[in-house]
Amino acid sequence: MPTQPPNSQTPQPLSGVRVLDFTRVLAGPYCTAMMADLGADVIKVEAAHGDDYRHIGPFKDGESLLFQAINRGKRSIALDLKSPDAIATVKALLADCDVLIENFRPGVMEKLGLSYNALAKDFPHLVYVSLSGFGQTGPNTKKPAYDIIVQAMSGLMDATGEPDGAPTMVGEALGDVAGGLFAAWGTMVALFDCSRTGLGRHVDVALFDGLVSMMPILACRTLMGGETPVRTGNRHPLSAPFGTYPAADGHFALAVLNDRLFATFCDVIGQPELVQDARFTSDPLRRENEPALAEYIDQWASSLPVDQVVHHLSAAGIPASSIQTVAQAWASPQAVERGLASTVTHPDLGVLNVPEQPVHFNGAGRGGRKPAPALNADAGDILNLLNKEQCA
Known part of the structure; x- marks a missing residue:
């Protein structure tokens, strides 16, 4: 069954929400891609060389398909955040943004003058989401973290694999995905709260926290049962068969x-x-x-x-x-019927099948989305819009 594009008469659930997106690589872009799928205007702020994922394969005609998959539906503007003019542009954009989301190491946004505390007075409505490896507090806060590191430190890797084998990575970047999911969840909670109070808040999300929290069976056995879970391969640790x-x-x-x-x-x-x-x-x-x-x-x-x-x-x-x-799995009738992927038309790559967020909302169609943007492709439109808003 082909996916149906959103009905032009029915706004998407996040229509009217504007997100200033300072994220790159996987966890943060995964979060904001889901928001873009549901109608949010996601403005992706990139450095001159672009998101690192623009340079990570697999590639097609020089374009990263990984970048295409998780940056669908966004707009791109390139800014040198070390420049006072760029910082001024960011602050001007924030006047009409509901959400700022960033996944720099803790302390980077503060050095740029863009920390939550620096912005909250002028933008009290702003939902400010910080996504990092280990969060804004704790002994590991300054440590760099990629998915494999988080899998290793969370206990997931130790719990995965054959009983007499080595600890094993899960076959997907689950730590990044969990962080992206919890960042999206935290954003929605803070937006809901803002709709009642008129005030935003700082949302602190850590990949480590997210992945540890995604293991409730292991948590139960460890925290309450006093066990040290061991690997059980492809058999359930508690039930049989x-x-x-x-x-x-x-x-x-x-x-x-x-x-x-x-x-x-x-x-x-x-x-x-x-x-x-x-x-x-x-x-x-x-x-x-x-x-x-x-x-x-x-x-x-x-x-x-x-x-x-x-x-x-x-x-x-x-x-x-x-x-x-x-x-x-992707080609199965179930996945097709549920619209887990839909097509976008890229100006250079043609028609692409890209993932779509998996939750169905009554009255909100699926499909009808835009491809990932070329680097800085939307700078003119974004700055023109900014000028119009300042003159209004």
Whole structure:
């Protein structure tokens, strides 16, 4: 089903919100891309050489596709923030901005004269979002952080991988994405509060904080259970059978989380007597005796192709799936129907499929967006608009 562009008669949820975006690389641009998807006017402020992601592949005809993916729908202006004239331009723009978001190291905006405290008096309505590796306080506040560093320090890497293997990175920059999500969430909360009070506030977001907070199961076991979680590979640490198992031509994922589903599962694999087996009468016991349970699963699934395994389990109402590639996931009927990607027309690259924020809002269409901007492409329009507003 093709995505439908936004109805011109129905404003997008963030129409009228203007964001001055000082972010670069991934976490901050991910946040502001989601806002642009929903109608916010995002003015991306870049240095003369542009966002670092303009120079990171993969490339097509000299353009970074990574930059295109997470800077869709924004406008670009290049400013030398060491110049007093550029700072004056920033302050003039802020008069008509609702949000400033930056992901410099703590202290950089203060040196530029653009800290929250420096701006709050003149722009009391401003929602000021600072996104950094470790936040504005704490012993690590000055440390540089990339996603791999945050994954390593958060405990996620130590909890990921085979029990007898090395700590393993998650296959996506999840620390950056978590930071971007929490920055967007914090921005929305502060905007909502401003709509009631007329006052903005400083929102302090850290990649480390975000990723640690994205692990509630590990937090529960550590903070309240007193455990030190260990790697369990592709098996759930608390429940069974809950993980990936081999079939004749590949692997499948299976999730059995309660006694009712377990009884149904035992019927499907032709082992109804397992329900009464003392090793498997509760979820904790099933997890404790998972290796023995896995033998029964292997006996059943080893002669069946993955598609048949998934068919039998799904027909019985048991959550199960084949292991899709990333390409298969994006091309799946579910992803297409939900409009997880839509097209933009780039002046040099032509039609591109780019991701779109995943939440559906009643009355707000999907698609109909603009591509990522060329460096400084919108400076004229932005400055002309600024001049008109100053003269009004």
